[in-house]
Amino acid sequence: MLFYVFLIITAVALFYIVTCYFISGTIIYLDRQPVPKNPGNYGLDFEDIIFTTSDQVEIKGWLIPGSSNKLVIITHVGGLTKYGSTREFKSISKLYNKEIEFLKVARHLHSQGYGVLMFDFRNHGESDPSPNGGKAGVGLEEYLDVVAAMQFIANRDDLRSKNIGFVSFCMGANSTIVAMSKEPAVFKDVKCMVAIQPISMAVFIRTYLGKLFTPVGAKLLLPLVSKFVAWRGKYPLEKMSPAGFAQDIKVPTMYVQTKNDPWTELSDIKGFYAETPAPKEFFWIEGTKHRFEGYQYFGQQPAKMLEWLEKWM
Template sequence: MNINRIIKVSTAICFALIAVAAMAQNKAQESSQKEIKNTADAKTDEFIDGIAELMAYSARTPILRTPDQYGMAYEDIFFPAMDGVTLEGWFIAAKNSNKLIICNHPMPANRYGYPGHLEPWKNFGGFEVNFLPEYKILHDAGYNIIAYDMRNHGRSGAGNGGIVGHGIVEYRDVIGSLRYARSRTGTKDMKIALYSRCLGANSTFVAMEKYPEEFKNITAMIALQPSPPRAFVKTAMDNAKIPNGYELFDQALQRKTGYVLDDFRPVENSKADSIPTLVAQVKADFLMPFYYVEEIYNNISAKDKKLFWIEATDQRFQGYNYFGQNPKVMLEWFDTHFK
């Protein structure tokens, strides 16, 4: 074999080896990238599934405080929701008063509040939400109070397989509370107002839409932080920078509950609200943009309505403590409409 042929063969072998090495390197890179992608996909799935689980089933939290700790005598009560689910609560009586406020709560709280200062519930700011100071203020101002746990929360019964309907099944609890107040000895002739928070407010709007006759003689309402679930999801997915995150969440929620986000429509439901309503919201709420609440407020049919922004915090759950610490707006609203 002459020298030129040896050089050509050697060169060909070198190029072949380089090509094989390059292919091996590319496969290794592809494998590494695939592993990274799989890890990222797994983390994304875990993130989405965790939020979907909370929104599908909420969380039962303990009742850590009671009215007697704040100098209020009270009665443990229970009554049926419209569909028979047993709801538990408190009746706090005010002397020589015919004024009654019915209070419900956000998800995943209960009639007492939310133990966010304790593990494993520190995921909404790490502080406690306590409704008892509000009840004390209202009680001392001459208001009787019914405060109750919604289904699948606090000590109330389970309903709908434990699934949270973000108002589209919980409206039955709102109707149940009104019927209980109107049939109970001592409260059946009282003037009634509503204090509905988040999940409770969404549920009240649905109840108004389905059974407007139940709200004919309601004096007024405070709707604290009513919110479309889709607003929370969109904000979470945008912050996490997950492509198609909203759609992926919708699929995860549907697998767990049969519902999709468009099934929950507090913006549209709020049009059925024709009673005097104060809407209050943390304006800088980091969990969702304030304009969603503006939409709800603008859609309320009542001519007598007011929008109040809670300032100086971006913590949504601090909004639930606000009127217990700053009661002026709350008291003025109820006092004005009970006259």
């Protein structure tokens, strides 16, 4: 009898350890999806661009010319690409299986005269892996790619005089906020930002595990997941957040959040908003049930985004 009890306890312990190890891997090593379409598929002229970060990562992107002196940089969600997300890509860690197309956002911007710069973060899409073995920082590492994009603009005669704005999604928003804090001089020509659903990774994992394993299960799993992330990754889970950096934002910022997002605590983004100096605005996306629907919102209903950009650019 004791032998069987021992076997059950051992099996449960192994399941617990393996599950936590697997979850930590999905945080550190984000999905690398393909890039199935380019701006040409949306009727947009574009240029393939390449630039290199300060730690020698080659970043690949697109430059869509505009008819005005305004240029918007779109930064994407972790685990997605500059295109977005394709249903054709299958992964056990993929969280949403509908098409997400950031190029629809770019098309709306282009129709209003904006130029658009889009790129794949390191370890994503067509860009190179990071020198740390492809480990993500959910903004703490990827901010270097945003800085490099700004330096690419500064080095181009046809771009350096542009008024610049950001439309930044999730990890892209984290990365932009961190970059603005760490390298403020690089962002002196930026006029405004739209920050869609930036997030603290610890909050995301806690709420996600709570939905998957119940809140009690999340409380049991999270401590070991955090330990594995700290051991296997470059940054502790609790540090993967724009908290503490948002206070250094020097441009008008509109935060955007789906109100019924089951994978966050709304106090998280409200905290970033409170930390951010004015001028600022908060826009709630109503009537959605999934966090990822918020990433499609401006591709379908761009009015609020365009209004904010027009006001400040």
